[in-house]
Structure formats: C-alpha cells, structure tokens
Amino acid sequence: MKQTRIVITGIGLTAPNGNSLAEFRKNLLSGVSGITTIDVRYMGRHPAGMCTFDPLKYQKKKDVRIGTRVGGISIYCAREALADSGVDLATRDKSRVGIYLGVTEHGNVETENEVYNISQFKYDTKFWSHHHNPRTVANNAAGEVSLNLGITGPAYTIGAACAAGNMGLIHAAQMLRLGEVDFALAGGVSESPQTFGIFAGFKSQNALAAHEDPTKASRPFDQARNGIVISEGGCIYTIERLADAQARGAKIYGEIAGYHVNSDATDYVLPNPERQAECVRKAIANAGMTIEDIDLINTHATSTPQGDIQECVAIADVFKSRSSPPHINNTKGFIGHAMGAAGALELAGNLPSFDDLIIHPSINVDNLDPQCDIPGLVINQAKKAARVDVILNNSFGMLGINSTLIIKRFVA
Amino acid sequence: MTKEDCQKLVIDIISDIAPDEDLSAIKPEIRLRDQLQLDSMDFLDIVMELRKRHGIEVPEADYSHLASLESCAEYLTPKFPTKA
Numbered sequence: 420m421k422q423t424r425i426v427i428t429g430i431g432l433t434a435p436n437g438n439s440l441a442e443f444r445k446n447l448l449s450g451v452s453g454i455t456t457i458d459v460r461y462m463g464r465h466p467a468g469m470c471t472f473d474p475l476k477y478q479k480k481k482d483v484r485i486g487t488r489v490g491g492i493s494i495y496c497a498r499e500a501l502a503d504s505g506v507d508l509a510t511r512d513k514s515r516v517g518i519y520l521g522v523t524e525h526g527n528v529e530t531e532n533e534v535y536n537i538s539q540f541k542y543d544t545k546f547w548s549h550h551h552n553p554r555t556v557a558n559n560a561a562g563e564v565s566l567n568l569g570i571t572g573p574a575y576t577i578g579a580a581c582a583a584g585n586m587g588l589i590h591a592a593q594m595l596r597l598g599e600v601d602f603a604l605a606g607g608v609s610e611s612p613q614t615f616g617i618f619a620g621f622k623s624q625n626a627l628a629a630h631e632d633p634t635k636a637s638r639p640f641d642q643a644r645n646g647i648v649i650s651e652g653g654c655i656y657t658i659e660r661l662a663d664a665q666a667r668g669a670k671i672y673g674e675i676a677g678y679h680v681n682s683d684a685t686d687y688v689l690p691n692p693e694r695q696a697e698c699v700r701k702a703i704a705n706a707g708m709t710i711e712d713i714d715l716i717n718t719h720a721t722s723t724p725q726g727d728i729q730e731c732v733a734i735a736d737v738f739k740s741r742s743s744p745p746h747i748n749n750t751k752g753f754i755g756h757a758m759g760a761a762g763a764l765e766l767a768g769n770l771p772s773f774d775d776l777i778i779h780p781s782i783n784v785d786n787l788d789p790q791c792d793i794p795g796l797v798i799n800q801a802k803k804a805a806r807v808d809v810i811l812n813n814s815f816g817m818l819g820i821n822s823t824l825i826i827k828r829f830v831a
Numbered sequence: 832m833t834k835e836d837c838q839k840l841v842i843d844i845i846s847d848i849a850p851d852e853d854l855s856a857i858k859p860e861i862r863l864r865d866q867l868q869l870d871s872m873d874f875l876d877i878v879m880e881l882r883k884r885h886g887i888e889v890p891e892a893d894y895s896h897l898a899s900l901e902s903c904a905e906y907l908t909p910k911f912p913t914k915a
Contacts, residue, residue: 479851480850480851481848481849481851481868485872545882546879546882546883549875549879550872
C-alpha cells in the first residue's frame, strides 16, 4: 500500500549550544560544546547542558512562574517552529492541530522541589503547592503548548525514555496518515538537569560523566569516556502531509521515509545490540530502502563505557556487507545527553547536511576506543560527503526501547 | 502592624504572584480581580504565601475577605502578632 508522504516544514529548537537551527549547526561544524557545570542539589557541581533561550520571548512572567521548565522549553520550540514554517495558526482549524512531544521522564523536578520546599517547614504538607499536580501530570509539556497557542487538537506526551525524541515525530507521521490531524507540532523535550535524582541515579550506576573540563566530559567513543552528561533542551518540528505542504508552498527540510520501534525485553538498563540492529534493519525495510541507501547515521551513543560499544556492534553488523560505509556521527559530545530531546535535536543537527553535504563530527575523541572503531565514523573534524540523501537517526532508551527514524532528501 | 503596613505586605505577595501586573495605581477599595488578572489559583497562591511568610492561616470560608486590599487589611491586620 502506498503511504501518504509526510514532510518536515519547520524547526524550532533550543540546545545547550544554540537557540536556533542556524546557531546549533554553526557550533556543530566548528566544534563548540555547550556543556558547563551547575550546582546540583545535595551533590555539588557537575557537568550539564543548559539552554540559554529567553523564556519571556513567548511567555508572560506569570506563565513562567506557574509552568514548568519543560513547558517553557516546549513553548519556545513550538513557537520557533511555527514561525519557521510560515504557518499562521489564526488561519487554521486549531482542533485539527496535534502536539506530540517525546519525554524521557516528567514530574521529578517538581516533586523534588516540593519535597525540598516542605523540608523547610518540618515536612508539613500544608505547605505543598497546589500547582504540583498540573506541573507533574505526564502531558504537562504538550499541555502548556496547547494553552500558549490556543491549540484545541490532541496534545500529549509520549514517554519512551531516551528513545522519545524520535517518537514524537513517528507518532505525528502516524496521526497525519490516519487523518486524525492536518498539522502537527512534534519532537522531544527535556528538563532533566533540574532534578538531582537523575544525576544521583546515574552516579550510583557508575554512569555519570566526570571531567575537570566540562566541555570534555561527554566523549562518546573515546577510550576514557566515563558516563553521561545530563542536558536539557528541546526540538519541535512542524510536520505535514506533502500535499498540504506543497499547496501552501512550504519550505521542506526532508521527508519521513521510514521508522521502526521495538523493545529489547532483556534488561532494565543494559542495551541489547541484537534488538538495536533489528530496529535499524526494520526501519530501513520500512523505508523501502537497502543498507546501500543510508548516507549518514546519527548514533545514540551516550558516552557510557558499555552502551557505546553495544551500538557500534549493532551498526557494524547491519552495514557489514556494504562496499563503502555510511558516514557515522554523534552529537552528544557537544550537547551531552538531552534525554527526551536527544533524538529530535540530533536529527536537526544533521538535516542541513542535505544542503551543505558536510558531516559534523563526533568531538572529544582523543583516543578512539578500538571497540568503537567502526568504518565511517567521523571524529573531531567535519567531513565533506559526496552524497547525503538519507539520514538514519537512532535513539535508544532504558527498559530496552529502541527507535530508528529515517529522513530522506525531499524530491518532488 | 497598621492596616497600611498590612496592605504593603499583601502587595509584596501579589507582585510575586502576578509579576506582569502594574501595581503602582492599585485602588484599595476596588476588588483585586476587577483591577488585575488574578484567578482562583492565584488566590490560593496568596493564601499559601501568607502561610509561608507570615504564619497566617486563611480558612476557605474566609477567602471572600481577600477580595480587595482594604478588605485584606481589615481581615488580616488583627492576625499579625502585636509588638510588645
């Protein structure tokens, strides 16, 4: 059955090293990290990726006070994506607009804040805020966007651990194909550095990055890598059916060619390269492509000793029979692990390759781990490619969820 | 604590609850909701801040006393401890 073609027509993002696609891309090509150190409650200073967008660009001070950090990130990205798309919502049926945002987790920040707050009052729960429930419901990020933009269509989040960044886009494509909505704001968002629990959890797991220079702390594929740098961020796309986008003369960044989502069903935290490889293979099949068609792979690798190797094993296995390898890169060396936003942000960082044919590198690889030394890896220096027509974007998460999304150059 | 002092404390709280509002010309005798963009959640914030900052409890049955600055001062001033 021939599927309805779905295209990306707008991008809004905030990353630790850029508050627009142009700024983000420029920094990816020139090797600029966005990682700093922050004070983490109870834990002292740790490397983290924080965003510097102006929350008051699209929100009143009161809305910032009442809402959540991830709500503010989502509103900023959604508004920027809309502006980029050229769509004026005032001319649209807002009940036919969907908002689908991937999140790794939600509610930790506000719960920790409230527990800390009542600790200042001898744990008397009468000091617990009435804002806690609307701030911690799982749909908070999407709901804040719907409130801000007056969108009355479906607005919800998709919880998929660190595979979530791809999931918003995949789900939007599905809803557009089903005819449930006519226009979608979709992507992934994260506020995770605001919660000490994520830092403490990774530290107890021996998976929290440490380095005297924060810009070197996230170092996927490097032999000395020692864990994850936790980051906030967001990336929201406007997604449309091709016919609708063409009818309004939209700028088209790329076309959703295929995807796959599966589960390891083997471990709470340890990845499973067999299932990752299966996810990549099935996404390629879903796109009606072969391994020869893939030009650029964004790896999920998070800078953990074991996880990076597992993904390299999976990719090497899928592409082992290719005559020349696809280009392979990683974004986390620049921005850390933006959790629910990771997949969506990392895809955005690579989309301009369709136009400039430049592959941004994975940075901070001083000594390439031999177990990560797979053909096609672009490290430390950007590289000119002969062809970039297809980008494959991996995002994997805890509880064994894997997602692969394939975007191709738009050809009418 | 005078009623004027009490009004100032309430304005301090409102300036945090509704940071976009201009409070310089607020009329004490007019209902706050008629002058400012305040909703029921904001009034719960005012009640919470009175509890946190000043140890004052406002039972739900008494929320109507928070309608204007004047009625706030009338109701709240006796609840502040008197100086020795």
